[in-house]
Amino acid sequence: MKIIGLSGSLRAGSYNTALLYAAKDQMKDQIDMQVFTIHDIPLYDGDKEALEGLPPRVVELKEAIINSDGLFIVTPEYNHSIPGVLKNAIDWLSRPPKDIQRVFGGLPVALMGASPSSFGTVLAQEAWLPVFRTLGTKPWFGKSLHVSNADKVFDATGKLTDPAIALQLRQYMQGFVSFINLQQIEVRVSKKTQGEERRPSVH
Numbered sequence: 001m002k003i004i005g006l007s008g009s010l011r012a013g014s015y016n017t018a019l020l021y022a023a024k025d026q027m028k029d030q031i032d033m034q035v036f037t038i039h040d041i042p043l044y045d046g047d048k049e050a051l052e053g054l055p056p057r058v059v060e061l062k063e064a065i066i067n068s069d070g071l072f073i074v075t076p077e078y079n080h081s082i083p084g085v086l087k088n089a090i091d092w093l094s095r096p097p098k099d100i101q102r103v104f105g106g107l108p109v110a111l112m113g114a115s116p117s118s119f120g121t122v123l124a125q126e127a128w129l130p131v132f133r134t135l136g137t138k139p140w141f142g143k144s145l146h147v148s149n150a151d152k153v154f155d156a157t158g159k160l161t162d163p164a165i166a167l168q169l170r171q172y173m174q175g176f177v178s179f180i181n182l183q184q185i186e187v188r189v190s191k192k193t194q195g196e197e198r199r200p201s202v203h
Contacts, residue, residue: 001030001031001032001069001070001177001180001181002031002032002033002034002067002068002069003031003033003034003068003069003070003071003072003176003180004025004033004034004036004061004065004068004070004071004072004178005020005024005033005034005035005036005072005073005074005087006020006036006037006038006061006072006073006074007035007036007037007038007039007074007087008073008074008075008076008083008085008089008113009022009037009074009076009083009085009086010037010038010039010085013145013158014076014160015073015115015116015150015151016075016113016152017037017116017158018074018076018114018154018158018159018160019074019112019113019114019147019154019169020035020074021035021136021158022147022159022160022170023074023089023112023169025073025171026166026170026173026196027170027173027174030174030177030193030203031173031177032070033072034064036064036089037063038089039057039087039130040055040056040057041055041057041058041061041088041089041092042055043088044088044091044092044095044171046161046202047067049095051128054092054095055092058089058092058093058095059173060104060165060184061089061093062093062099065093065103065104065107065144066102066103068178068185069108069180070107070108070109070110070176071076071101071107071108071109071110071137072085072109072110072111072176073109073111073128074108074111074112074113074114075111075112075113075114075121075124075125076113076121076124077113077115077119077120077121077123077124077125078119079097079120080123080124081123081124081127081183082124082131083124083125087131089137090131091095093160095137097114100135100136101136104135104136104137105137106137106138106187107135107136107137107138107139108137108139108140108170108176108180108181108183109132109137109138109139109140110139110140110143110173110176110179111125111128111139112125112145112146112147112172113125113146113147114147114148114150114153115146115147115148115150116149116150117148117149118144118152119129119145119146119148119150120146120148122146123146126144126145135138138183139181140176141176142175142176142179143148143171143172143175145168145179146179147165
């Protein structure tokens with residue numbers, strides 16, 4: 001199973017990027033996770049798009065998502081909402097509009113986040129839901145993970161040191177993998193059913 005992991009932070013010592021790599025490490029025996037950051041994605045500019053097309057980094061990320069089984073986003077929370085740099089990346093990925101279905105339609109998506117505050121990233125995760133709905137994704141709601149007091153959960157090198165969070169993280173990722181498997185089964189059954197409905201009757 002191939003999952004794209006996307007960190008919504010640009011900071012070198014980002015707790016969210018560290019959480020993303022911890023998730024990858026927790027599930028390395030079950031999934032192939034390709035980690036992306038949003039570096040080298042410029043601010044969205046319709047004129048720039050019209051003159052130059054999509055930036056190379058956006059094209060690379062779009063193709064990776066299209067060829068994946070699911071998208072795993074780790075989001076910071078800024079001012080009780082979505083971080084602008086991550087929303088900007090998603091906006092680029094939705095261009096041109098005719099590609100939205102190909103990139104996001106029916107795509108299993110999971111979301112988590114880490115914050116030094118005691119509230120984790122609850123409000124940011126809630127703020128993402130209308131965006132996911134608009135893009136036609138299939139968010140996973142089976143579990144939630146808001147890593148609070150992140151400065152006490154990771155060491156200076158970005159390694160996850162809290163065993164309770166590590167267990168929650170693995171359980172969360174296992175749930176997401178099961179959700180993806182279920183979605184794939186439903187798609188196969190749906191295609192089979194549609195084929196049977198189109199198959200002419202033999203008399």
